[in-house]
Amino acid sequence: MLPAIPAGVDLAFSKEDEKFRRSLRTWLRKHLPKRHDEIDGGEDLNFEGPAQIAAAKKWQRTMHDAGYVAIDWPKEHGGKAASAVRQTILAEEIVTHRAPGLIGQLGLHMLGPTLIRCGTAAQRKRFLPKILTAEEIWCQGYSEPGSGSDLASLRTKAESDGDDFVVNGQKIWTTTAHFADWMFCLVRTHADAPKHKGISYILIDMKTPGIEVRPLVQMTGQSGFNEVFFTDVRVPRSNLVGELHGGWAVANTTLAHERNMLANPMRTQQLMADLVRLAARRNDNGGKVSRDALVRQRLADLQIRVDMMKYHSWKQLSDEIHGRPASVGGAISKLVTTELNHEICATALDLLGDYGPLVGRSPHAEDRGLWPRDWMFTLGMVIGGGTSQIQKNIIAERVLGLPRGA
């Protein structure tokens, strides 16, 4: 950890960092796919058909070849050991250029960092390179029908049998499982231990016999997540990450990454900018919507919160780069940002009136139907990665020190 250096408000990035930004911009302008919508499954990773998936993999590969994927990872694992500042710049430019999301994000943001911290040398060597290149796509097998918020109550069990685990049970809401090559999965390996102490973190090849994936249709009409059934699925013991029964701690090392992944303040900035443009473009009976006093109030209220979360993220970022203890974890960002994103989309629908509900394929749909899609998707993000209520529990108990509940 860096020594705490004298702080102060200095919002300038260094010359080298700005140079990084410029070359990234030039690169993006040159290499961005012409028609995003043909490859972009969006943040919801809802890819439509094999062609889109192939194109999305190709895009990640292109980004990787240029050195723009997993720049936070250490160099020996194929990353750039980039500072938090560079990561922020990359995230900003990706969003402002509307570059497609990376299809391998669960591997890049969750499994990769987990293996780097808790994996064996052999596991890193086997899995990390293909996460970077999108040759292998990962899905996250945590939630079960009976275990969502109360994740530690999960029941999918893995029993030891020689050099293997034998897995039986069911996962649900598993995003991308229908085309993923691998799953990082929480399973119960000790039935009698207290619930947090009997869980292990294992890696499962999705082509193993005994796995059945049944797509679930989301409210968007697309099938982004799935049910996954395991019947006597054999998983080599070498695919255990961390200690046997120590999976809860392993999973927790990356839950924070997940919250950050879901709470990108730049994404919120961009949604807001789109909303402002929409208001400036649309007319209602009395003229431009953006001239309406009530609309201006709502837009300003949203804009204030959007900017506030940007400054909040700067504060967190600079605490991180200067080695100061983090004042609060990602719970506030996850809670506020996901709800704000949804509110922005809902406001867009309000401004659109009867045009609001028109989906992409409909005649007269505005912005190719992105608003109704994002309005739905952003509510999913309020629930996924720990619901708003769970974030509030975390804030109340871990930050404010109120008594722990269930």
Added chain:
Amino acid sequence: MDFALNGDQELLAQSARAFLKAEASPSLVRRLWDDPVGHCSDLNAKISEQGWAGLLVPEAHGGLGLGMLDAAVLLTELGRCLAPSPFLSSSVLATSLLSFAGSASQKRSWLPRLASGEILATVAWLEESDRLDPTGTVLRARRARDRFRLSGSKLFVLDAHIADVYLVAARTAAGLGPDGVSLFAIPRGAPGLSLTPLEGFDRTRRLFEIKFDDVVVERDQRIGREGAAWKHLQRMLDVACVAIAAECQGGAEHALEMAVDYAKAREQFGQTIGSFQAVKHMAAECFAEIEPSRALLWYAAQAQETSNKEASRAASMAKARLGEVYARTTNKAVQIHGGIGFTWEHDMHFWFKRAKANEALFGSPAFHRERVAALSGW
């Protein structure tokens, strides 16, 4: 890149908190609450000894030469303990306005005395219409040879009973636009001038009506150029926004701390009320609003170092946001206290009332949201 308080600011916050804990205790607040004057000259003298009165005054004029972020740090602490003090009215608002609008010689003559705490000043701007746009300033200053004569009234003037001098915005030319507004420095005892206290529910801060009945003002009492004061008032409005937002931040933090402490101690149904999720979530929601607000406040304060549009936009954002956050937080904090929170005896209502009064002071959240919209070019 770094977005944080510097070492000096951290130190200022700590020493201010310790100082105010000792010198501006809740019992002092309560005593002054009931006091007809509501001012503690002893506390004020000690505040001046700290050098705080000169915080925003350049060193050349005997001050500390610090910036708005430093002032915001201090105001956060003052807001936290509700210290009844003319720091906002005199050391921040009047001092800033004099620095913006005054001629070199006026600054030389006024700022050192303000910085040392020898005199207090306050700004008299709003009138009956309660409007912060140019149409709200109608009080006329008619020129009579080398003098001006003022008739009319000013409302919502902070600390007018203890300020030695008023900075009065008045029209020196016909019209209701931004041009033709001038500033005058008028002593409290000037003939023809009378004060009426306004009875507000927040008694930690006293407001007044000032009536001008043909008050005669010499030409050298005019601050800055004739008819050109509007832009300085606008800049002072930005300063006011940041200052009040800072008070709100400190007050909201403190109100939530009180509520959380109470929730850990009070028992009902055989357990502490803080174990009820309804209570926990109220507290968590407040915290999730207060914590990111601090970053908005810092940004807005820092933006004042440049006097561009962004300074105004950020200031209005902070004012609109922090005012509402403070009001919501104190509302929940009273509720978490239950019946005791509704009593005169318990201190909670001090913060509840200050929050709502701060929301109105120098522009409602709706006013500032509209200002954000306009400055954003919507």
